[in-house]
Amino acid sequence: MSERGRPRTFDRTAALRRAMQVFWARGYEGASMSELTAAMGINSPSLYAAFGSKEALFLEATDFYSHTEGADIWLALDEAPTARQAIEQFLCLTAKAYAQSDRPQGCLITLGALHQDSSRGAICDDLRRRRAENHTALQKRLERGVAQGELPANFDACAAATFFATVQHGMSIQARDGASHDALLATVAGAMAAWQTMAGGNAA
Amino acid sequence: MSERGRPRTFDRTAALRRAMQVFWARGYEGASMSELTAAMGINSPSLYAAFGSKEALFLEATDFYSHTEGADIWLALDEAPTARQAIEQFLCLTAKAYAQSDRPQGCLITLGALHQDSSRGAICDDLRRRRAENHTALQKRLERGVAQGELPANFDACAAATFFATVQHGMSIQARDGASHDALLATVAGAMAAWQTMAGGNAA
DNA sequence: TGAATTATGTATCGATCAACACAGAAAAGA
DNA sequence: TCTTTTCTGTGTTGATCGATACATAATTCA
Numbered sequence: 001m002s003e004r005g006r007p008r009t010f011d012r013t014a015a016l017r018r019a020m021q022v023f024w025a026r027g028y029e030g031a032s033m034s035e036l037t038a039a040m041g042i043n044s045p046s047l048y049a050a051f052g053s054k055e056a057l058f059l060e061a062t063d064f065y066s067h068t069e070g071a072d073i074w075l076a077l078d079e080a081p082t083a084r085q086a087i088e089q090f091l092c093l094t095a096k097a098y099a100q101s102d103r104p105q106g107c108l109i110t111l112g113a114l115h116q117d118s119s120r121g122a123i124c125d126d127l128r129r130r131r132a133e134n135h136t137a138l139q140k141r142l143e144r145g146v147a148q149g150e151l152p153a154n155f156d157a158c159a160a161a162t163f164f165a166t167v168q169h170g171m172s173i174q175a176r177d178g179a180s181h182d183a184l185l186a187t188v189a190g191a192m193a194a195w196q197t198m199a200g201g202n203a204a
Numbered sequence: 205m206s207e208r209g210r211p212r213t214f215d216r217t218a219a220l221r222r223a224m225q226v227f228w229a230r231g232y233e234g235a236s237m238s239e240l241t242a243a244m245g246i247n248s249p250s251l252y253a254a255f256g257s258k259e260a261l262f263l264e265a266t267d268f269y270s271h272t273e274g275a276d277i278w279l280a281l282d283e284a285p286t287a288r289q290a291i292e293q294f295l296c297l298t299a300k301a302y303a304q305s306d307r308p309q310g311c312l313i314t315l316g317a318l319h320q321d322s323s324r325g326a327i328c329d330d331l332r333r334r335r336a337e338n339h340t341a342l343q344k345r346l347e348r349g350v351a352q353g354e355l356p357a358n359f360d361a362c363a364a365a366t367f368f369a370t371v372q373h374g375m376s377i378q379a380r381d382g383a384s385h386d387a388l389l390a391t392v393a394g395a396m397a398a399w400q401t402m403a404g405g406n407a408a
Numbered sequence: 409t410g411a412a413t414t415a416t417g418t419a420t421c422g423a424t425c426a427a428c429a430c431a432g433a434a435a436a437g438a
Numbered sequence: 439t440c441t442t443t444t445c446t447g448t449g450t451t452g453a454t455c456g457a458t459a460c461a462t463a464a465t466t467c468a
Contacts (some may be wrong), residue, residue, distance in 0.1 A: 005444025006434040027319035030233055033426055043447060045428070050445095054426065111318055112362055112382055115231040128381055162378070162387055163394025170374030174366070176318055183366055188369025190398050197397035210464040237456055247417060249458075258456065393435025397416095 012050055015040040017068075019051075025104040028058050028113040028123050058112075058123055065108045066130065073097060074137060083145025084199070088163055088192055090138075094168050095184035098175035106172035109134075116156040119130055135165045161170055167191045216254055219244040223255075223270075224265040225408045229308040232262050232317040232327050262316075263325055269312045270334065277301060278341060287349025288403070291368055292396055294342075298344035298372050299388035302379035313338075320387055337371045355403055 018039040020050045033054060037044050051057040066149045098106055109130050114125035134170035139161035144153040171184055222243040227233045237258060241248050255261040277297045284290035302310055313334050320328035343365035349355040375388055 004436050004442075006436095008445065011432095020251040025319070027233075030319040032233035032424080034424080044426085046446065052436065070381065099451075110377060114315055114318070114377065115229070115234040125455095131381060156390075160394060162390045164381075165395075166374035166378050166391045167371060168374070169371070169377040170370035172377075173314060173373040174370050177335060179366075186360075186363035186366045190364065190370075190395075190402065191399035194394050194398035196401050198394065208412080210416075212415065213464095236454080237453080248456085249418095250416065347453065361441045 008046075009048070010040075010042050010046070015042060015047075015050070016057075018062050019057055020064050020108070021104065023058055023061050023107040023112060024065070027111065028054075028116065034131060045086065054124060055121060058127055062108060062126065062130065069097065069103075070107070070109065077137060077141050083142055083148075084195055085149050086141050086194065087138075088147075088188070088195065089162070091167065091171075091188040091191055092185070095172055095188050098171055099179065099181040099184055105175035105178070107168075110169050110172040119149070124139060131169075133164070134168075135161050138164055155199070163194065164191060212250075212254070214244075214246050214250070219246060219251075219254070219265060219267050220261075223261055224268050224312070225308065225369065227262055227265050227316060228269070228312040231315065232258075232320065257309070259325060259327060263330055266312060266316065266330065273301065273307075274311070274313065278338070281345050287346055287354050288354075288399055290345050290346060290349075291342075291399065292392070294370070295371065295375075295392040295395055296389070298375055299385060299392050302375055302382065303385040303388055309379035311372075314373050314376040315380065319399060335369070335373075338372075339365050342368055359403070367398065 005072070019036055022039045023034050026032075033044060033047070034148065036054075036057070037047055039048065042050075049056070051060060072160075073090060076089040076093055077086050080089050109127055113127055115125045139157050142151065142155070142157035142160055146153060146155050151157075156185060167187060167190075171187055174184060174187065207303035222245070225238050226243045228251055229235075231238065237248060237251070240258075240261070241251055244251065246254075251261070255264060275279075277294060280291050280293040280297055284293050291396075313331055316329045316331055343361050346355065346359070346364055350357060350359050350361060355361075371391065375391055378388060378391065
C-alpha cells in the first residue's frame, strides 16, 4: 500500500490525542501551533504533513473526542431500559466525566469554539452540527419513551430534549468554574426533579 | 478639577459600550485591538490613554455590562413577591435578553473568557467572581423563601441555586447556537417543572 | 502671551501567529 | 546500487498581535 518513503517516527493517534487535549483545554483560537506541536512532540512541518492544517487537525480532534471521551455517555442513553433511567444515566455520566481532574473540565464540543464567526471557517458549523445531533439523540430517546407508554402521548419530546441538552451545556461551564462532582450532581438532581412534573402529563 | 490639557474628542462611555459589544460577540481573546479601535472609532493610543490596557478595558466593559444589560434580570429576582415568581422571572428575563437579535446572543459574563488560564491575568478570576456572586444572589433569594415559609425547612437552597445558575449558563450556549426565544422558554419551562418537586419537601 | 498639560494621528515596536521552503535522512521498488 | 518517495529538522515567511514613541494640536494656568 502506501508504505513507500521514510516511515513516520511518531504515533499519529497518540499525537492526535495530545492535540485533542490542547484544544479541549484552550479552545480552537486559544490553542497555538507552538503549543500544539510541543504537546504532540513533533515539529510544525510534520504536523502539517500529517493533518493538513490547524482547522483540519481540530476537526479530527473533535471526531476523536466523540469516539473516545464522549462515547459512553451517549451509549448509556440508548441502552438504559427506561427513558427516565436513560436521561438520569446520561446526566450522571456527564457529571462524572466533566469533573475529572486528570483532564480538562467540561466538554470540547460545547466549549471548543463559541466565539467563531459562523461564516468564517467550518469549525463552528461542525461543532453546532454535533450539538444538534446530541439534541436529536435525546429527542429520539424520549420519543421512544412515549411510544412505549412510559411517557404520556402529549409529552413534548423536543422541548424536553432542549431542556436536558441545555442543562448539560450549563454543566460544562459549571465544571470550568471548578465545580466538584457533587456540585454537578446537585444540578443533575435538579434536572431529574423536573422529570416527575414533565412526565405527569401536563407538559406545555 | 482634571480639566487641563487638550479635551477628549470622543465620548468615553459610548466608546466603552462599543468595546463591550465587541468583547461580548468575540470573547476576550477573540477581540483584537484593531477590531476594538475600529468599533470604538478611535486610534490605539487614545484607547490606551483612556483605558490603560486591553485587560483593563475588558474589566471596565464587564462592569458596564453588569450595570446595563444584566441589571434588570437580577433586580427582578429581588423584587418578585415569592421565591417561585422570582426564579421564574429571572429565567424568563434571561430568555428574553439572550435571544435578542440586535445584540450578541448569550451572556458576556458567562462566555467572555472560558479558556483563560486562571493563573494568568485577572480576567478569568473577575468573571468567576461575578458568576459566584450570581449564585449567591440566587441562594439568598431561595433562603428568603425558606425563611418566609414558602419553601420547606429542609430545602437545599445552595443545590437549587446551583441548578438554576447552571440552567442559565446553558441558555447562553443555547442562544449562541441560534435558539429562538421560544426555544429558550422551553428550557425555562423545564427548569420550572423541577420547582414543584423540589418545593415538595423531598429535596435531597 | 507663554509655559504646562493632556489628547490625537502616524508610524512603528518586538513578539507571536499560522504556514511553509528547503535540504538531508530513511524507507521501498527497480 | 540507484531512483523514487515520504518524512524530519532548521529556519523563515508575511501577517497580525498588543502596546508605544514621537511630534503636533488643543486646552488651562500664570
